[in-house]
Amino acid sequence: MFRPRFCKSRFGMPVIVVGKFRFNRNNRSHGPRALWTCSRVSNGCRANIITIDDVIVKEKSIHNHT
Numbered sequence: 001m002f003r004p005r006f007c008k009s010r011f012g013m014p015v016i017v018v019g020k021f022r023f024n025r026n027n028r029s030h031g032p033r034a035l036w037t038c039s040r041v042s043n044g045c046r047a048n049i050i051t052i053d054d055v056i057v058k059e060k061s062i063h064n065h066t
């Protein structure tokens, strides 16, 4: 398994990179808990990550793409 890395996109947005997959932070989340959705969410991918204080507490890494 790949180790998630916290990065910044070239637009300055926070992203989590897990191998070749990228997760974008959901801006609707407030407080320490954050939902990160796969960058292919618009293609129907349901993979996501939940963090609390930037610590990953839940990871659903089933992608509908490679």
Ligand SMILES: [Zn+2]
Residues within 6 Å of the ligand: 021, 038, 039, 040, 041, 045, 046, 047, 062, 063, 064, 065
């Ligand atoms: Zn995905």
